[in-house]
Amino acid sequence: MENFDTPRKIAAEFFGTAFLLAAVIGSGIMGEKLSPSNPGVALLANTLATGAILAVLILIFGPISGAHFNPAVTLAFLIRREIRLGLAIIFISTQIFAAIFGAIVAHLMFDVPLLEASTHIRTGPGQWVAEVVATFGLLATIFGCIRFRVSAVPYAVGLYISAAYWFTSSTSFANPAVTIARSLTNTFSGIRPEDMPGFIASQLIGAVIATIVFGWLLHPKTRNKNTSI
Numbered sequence: 001m002e003n004f005d006t007p008r009k010i011a012a013e014f015f016g017t018a019f020l021l022a023a024v025i026g027s028g029i030m031g032e033k034l035s036p037s038n039p040g041v042a043l044l045a046n047t048l049a050t051g052a053i054l055a056v057l058i059l060i061f062g063p064i065s066g067a068h069f070n071p072a073v074t075l076a077f078l079i080r081r082e083i084r085l086g087l088a089i090i091f092i093s094t095q096i097f098a099a100i101f102g103a104i105v106a107h108l109m110f111d112v113p114l115l116e117a118s119t120h121i122r123t124g125p126g127q128w129v130a131e132v133v134a135t136f137g138l139l140a141t142i143f144g145c146i147r148f149r150v151s152a153v154p155y156a157v158g159l160y161i162s163a164a165y166w167f168t169s170s171t172s173f174a175n176p177a178v179t180i181a182r183s184l185t186n187t188f189s190g191i192r193p194e195d196m197p198g199f200i201a202s203q204l205i206g207a208v209i210a211t212i213v214f215g216w217l218l219h220p221k222t223r224n225k226n227t228s229i
Contacts, residue, residue, distance in 0.1 A: 004064045006087065012065035013091050014098040016057045020069050021102025021181045022109075023053040028188035029110045042188055043165065051162030058154035067154075070175040071095055072207035076139050079211045092177075099181035107185065118183055118190030122170060128202040130170035135206030136213075137164060138174045143214040176200045 004012075027049030031042030058067040066083075068074045071092040078088040104114050141160045145153045164172035173179050173191070179200055183193045191199065 002063065006090075009065040009087070010090060010094050012061040013068060013094045014101075016061040016065070016067055017069045017095045017098035017177060018102035018105065019057055020050075020053060021099045021178065022106045023049050024178065025103050025106035025182070025185050025187060025189050026109060029106065029112070032188040033110075039188075043171065046189060047162050047165040050165065051158040053158075054161055055154040055158035058157060062154065065091075069095060069177070070138075071177055072135050072175060072203050073139065073142065075204065076142075076207050076211045079208065080215065095177040096180055099177040100184060103181040103185050112185075112187065115184045116186040118186045118192050120186070120190040120192060121195065122191045123195040123198055127170040128198050130168035131173060131199050131202035132206040132209070134164045134168045134170065134172040134174040135203040136210040139207055139210035140214060143210070143218060147218045170199070173199055174203060174206075176203055179203070
């Protein structure tokens with residue numbers, strides 16, 4: 001794989017994260033506009049757009065920056081010592097800024113206020129557990145595919161997030177930058193700012209647990225040739 005310099009890696013993280021949020025928030029607005037009385041249809045539209053754009057963005061930007069688009073993913077690779085601390089900090093800062101920018105772009109496209117605190121209540125132990133599960137599963141998907149079939153990462157991540165939208169009570173944010181940006185949109189995909197810390201803490205917990213578990217699971221102990229078991 002080609003080795004891209006730091007400015008290009010940062011740009012890839014910016015554009016990828018911004019497009020991701022434009023898709024997440026924009027598709028939520030579109031779904032709600034087209035089916036104002038049917039939140040299930042709106043969620044389905046939101047799901048399809050998010051899963052599809054993730055696969056596309058990872059295919060485009062993965063070879064440049066690794067296509068993290070997510071502070072939890074960057075943290076996991078920092079724990080694995082596969083990214084330097086300085087670059088990890090830059091990535092996370094870029095992801096948060098880009099996520100907010102993507103939210104603004106989505107609002108511009110649909111003629112809604114550029115930034116507006118969400119009033120959508122998303123809190124409670126059930127949703128916090130859901131975010132631990134959602135983020136754990138996302139990292140499991142990434143680590144497993146990197147270990148056994150790296151070319152499948154874009155499609156596996158898109159499919160996992162699409163599924164997790166429906167099997168988690170939180171609709172699988174699984175991304176602190178996404179959570180921050182979604183607190184600034186009072187549309188279908190929003191989350192109240194006061195609910196944001198619980199989601200982010202749960203996401204980071206899920207990322208750390210997944211990194212530890214799969215660090216062990218995916219590296220089998222080498223069998224000693226002198227043993228029969």
